[in-house]
Amino acid sequence: MEAGEEFGPWLARQLKIAGMTQAELAEELGLTRAAVSAWITKRSVPRPTVMGEIARALGTDLGTIHTRTTDTQAGLPVTWYHRPGYRDGGRDGGNAAAFAFDADVQVLARETCQNSLDERLVENGRPVRVRYTIHELTGEPLEAFRAAILWDELQPHYLAVSETAADQKVGRVVDAGVRDMFEKGRLILLRVDDYNASGLTGDDYDDGKFAAVVRRQLESLKSGSSAGGSYGLGKATLWATSALGMVLINSTLSVPHEGRTERRVIGRLELPWRSVEGRECAGPAWLGRPDPETPGAEVVRSWWADTETVERLHLARDSDEPGTSFLIVGAHDVASLASDKADSVIDEDENGGSEDDGTRDITVMHRRLVEALGRDFWAAMTGGGSRLPLLETSVRTLRNGEVVIPEEKVDPGVTQPSRTRALRAFYEGTTVDRLTQAGQVALRNVPLRLPLTGGRRGTLGIHQGVLLVTEAEDRDGVPNQVHSLRGNRMTVRKAGVSGLPLGVNTFQAVLLVGQAAGDSAPFAVEAEEFLRAAEPPEHDRWGQTEELTLRWSHSAHYRISRLTTEVNAAVKELVVRPKSAGSQENAKLRKKLTVQRKTSAPKRASGPTLPELDGLTAEIGAAGEWRITAEVKLPRADELPAMSPVVLLDVRSGSRPKLDWAELVAVDGCEVEGGALRFAPHARRAVFKGFTDVTSHPVRSEFTRLVLELRAGAQGSEA
Template identity: 50%
Template sequence: MADAMEFGEWLGRQLSRRGTTQADLAAELGVTRAAVSSWISGRVQPRIDKLQAIQIFLGLEPGPDALQVDAADRSSDLTWYHRPAHADGGRELGNAAAFAFESDLAVLAREATQNSLDERYVADEPVRVRYELNEISGRRLERFLEALRWESIEPHLDAAAASGQKVGRVLGDGLAELRHKERLVLLRIDDYNASGLTGDEYEDGRFAAVVRRQLDSRKTGSAGGTYGLGKATLWAASRLGTVLINSTLSEPHGGRSERRLVGRLDLPWHRTAEGEWAGPAWLGVPDAARDAARSWWADPVITEDLFLTRSSSAPGTSFLVVGVQESVGEAGDLEEMRNRLAEAVGRNFWAAMIAPGGGRPTLEASVAAFRDGEAVVPEEPVDPYLAEPSRARALRVYYDGGTVSEPTDSQSVVQSTVPLRVPPLKEGGGAQTEHRAVLLLTEADEREEKTNRLVTMRGSRMVVADRKVTDVPMGAPRFQAVLLAGGAVREPDDATAAAERFLRTAEPPDHDDWRKTDDLVSTYARGAISRIEEFGRAMTAEIRRILHRPAPDTRDEGPAELRDVLDLTRPKKPQSPKYPTVDALDGEILPDGAWRVRVTVKLPAREDPWHGVPVLKFVTRSGPHAVADWAGLTPESGCEVAEDGRLVFEPGSRTARFEGETDVTSHPVAAAMAEVEVELRRAKEAV
């Protein structure tokens, strides 16, 4: 039994939830209003007979625990509360937060999974995320719309659709689809071992942040999200602007934790026969004290009718996107939609699904698709080793301590470090610290189409950036690289926490890069932008350094013709270091058999312009290196081409780049039968 104060708070909450006054309760129980006031204030507790009478009045099951639990809500009381239009005439013709993201299933999967990871409840157990597509029609659709109180929101949807604005056109398309085909596609996103939407209905807490507010993140530390924008993708993904929620709480609210349901309709300003409306609306039971609708403790029947039944009592939340936008393939192609969801989760969260040695992964994910109760694609787990074969293998080797400092074979994983200098905060000062991020590099799997790429991540182990690495040495194998920074490193250093915060501050709302942001500039001392840019350059520089190292002979692996073509070697540097030299060479064979090469030249410091003549040679397996003629030279930076074919380098430049294409008729052998090299001769040597 609760003490007098707890009982008083509970009783006051029950009266407020029912819209009942103290006088009403006093009259029902045959006591004075002052007696009820003393109970609610916590000064005294009622006698046993009065406690039993209170239980009957509130419709509670008899028993001592009943006086610590909120009274159950009746589904018959459900209603939609529509926010009236602003009295000052202001209008919001759409949710600005939703426009920060593309309306796409892949974007939704990334943002929703990130939010689930950020709410991990038990630290040594994985967050389990399940995506389920349901196409419904016939009686299932009828029951769903009845439980949704469709007749109450349909006029508002029609009015908003008639606005002619972008949001209105999407709503109109969704309504036409529903009425014409008499079917509806629902997407439910369940997470387990997450905190759930805890907290008060209106005050600070997870529930109010998600259901009532915009741009309220409430996240700290290594969380993947920072702006409070991600939840907007749920409503943006609905062609009817509607999302329903069922949460199992990790911390009871009002003595209850299971089946806390609420719905939110996100519309632009609109006008109906009943008046003008701001746009947002909430499905719940009436809250007389607030003139609003609040969440309700639902029974299993309406939970099932709304397709919100959860598979276990583990804490977490289920979001149901009503009329999900079918942004890929033909409308109604559930299998393609399911594949897009699975691909997005695998591509962005493969690292979170791989467990460190002896532990459990941070994330387990699965996707399923159903049509009127029949499985179109049964539930299948997302496999990180299928999503990212090379990178997943590299991370596994790193966790197992099997990395090497230099490549030894095609399966080896090279580990190196990249320094990140973290500047001091504007407030609190302090000294700059240095974090050692971990770089992993391995040969790409033959199944991977996009190669020679670097992905970056921090503590959440969600992929932040995915970028192409250019200017790699000729003859280097196809590779994949992973950079682990902040909390993602296996053995943290003294600057890990500082690096995690610094990088988190440097992420834009899309969390797809580390770069200048307003938060970064306002939080860190001068030089923060330079440190981020320096970090980015250091990553790619370290990759190129690793690839420049001598690798084992792999000419017996793969097509010999292709390896010979790609094994373009740089010429030896001239004896004198005081003359321009070729620093990097890249090239390809064109369809007509000509070589196209891109050459980077390193220039010694000099006030006067350097002059030189590029010479391309065929390096055959025997005989002298034959010279081929140029069909044309194109300057790219730091140089010009004179009429006689000489290169004239800009005074003061330290590097220059040009592109050249050979004359096929001058080739001593077919291009595929030889390697090529380019040397830069002094003008008088080429005569």
């Protein structure tokens, strides 16, 4: 018999859920209360025949009572619990933490992947796998999903929020989200699954990962010292991405809770203050099973759902590997508008009639997710040598269960080729001391002098960071950048190297500090802690922060500036050609005496402009003559000089043989006069034809390269 949970605790919970006392059950079974009590305290188990009667009493079947992997459906059904309004009359216009983020799937990708990385199960050494599923629902599947989330219960709340839409940001967003679902008849679910992560462990209310994510704001209970987040803000992006403010969660735990691991389900809704049917609601609401232990059994808690329920909620997980699935209901991506504006002018015209605002385009969301994952997590996704990557990510897009874009595994080598190459070379130990071949990766150590804590003067020790430099590739984006990472393998700091001389080959550099520098690096743990403290909530730089000041000193951030100086010096040493000691030439004079190679196209000459050749087609005639048709672009001028077309043969060196015209014919906008073209006044284009004189050809025409030039003046007058 495959049993989920021990019988005693399971029965105790079922009684609680059903609102039944031990005495009532005993009476129904015709047994003594002591017998029931003995089961619950694990002193005995009921005989098989009694099992059937217990099942009947609890309103469930024998299977459930034998396997005990889910709760019985008896008692209070799963429902939404809305937190009542504050007694002091205070009103929240939404969740403040969620305001810190705009609806942006790229920010979501960054924050959720970060959390998954922090919760990775490290013992087995395998990467944490994160999968993003974009799923658009329309028609019947949408109806079914709405029924599953008990939409009818929520409808009055959304209506109440919509009424406030005129003067409230959250209200407007929610209103637009609801209208989009009904008017367009669609809903986008964005699901974030992680596997090989710890899952939402811990009690429903007490300290633990579950409560940190589901119940609390601005609390972070990260698993390791190298964790990326430390502010507990990240999870708010989940709700910020949902236009309906709704996120459903299904977690498989790495550590059993209540004897179970699989299908711990709860939903959380973030709405602003509202008044529904005379009852004031503070804001958040939870979807779960009413907890009989709370006053009036109103508060809901997570429940152990059966497979059918998670299926209906679109929360079914692929395997029993621990991890969590977040389902963002009504996902939208406001930020895609800003980033797409530049490159999709044409799209806008095409979609002009559809009045779609573009924030709910699932293919754009897909592309933006892949892009963000490659950009922000290339280092975590890179392995090499004996080292597996820390993270694997993929994105897929579905519509009503049908695949729109198949699962795409994000490959860091595609989005960040040179940086990935650098890190891989470091893991594999194939770095070099100096770059002598394109594609090599050079390694340099750079010191970070760690200060003593508590404002004391002096240095705790010198941490040796690892600087990797390699040639840039076009796909990496901005060249000549140093990306800095610490233990969580996320790019924290991106900075260009300034003061590079002209003509330096473009490069990309990666700075590994803290635990990223390798286990053998001295003071890695201390450096990790120091840099984490120097990181602001945006995780985009290291510098002066409050925490740094409190734990170290006001001047502690100068240590980071000094590291930057060291890094820039080391980079320059690798990529800049050293000046030979012997050259004492005056720099200023040399500069004045240098003819710069023109990199840009020559500027259009100012002053009086001349007609220019603008098109040329040619073919070789039957007699071997060149037959050409040429177009001339005419500048705007009252009077244009006559121009002589000259045919030459291109050669590698020496002077170019000139061919004679057999015939020159004006076609449009010009007339031929003594071998020169005279242009019609106010014409903008002119076309002429010409045939060369075969007797003037020095070689067979098939072996010649034709050059046509327009020269000022009538032919012959210049010789």
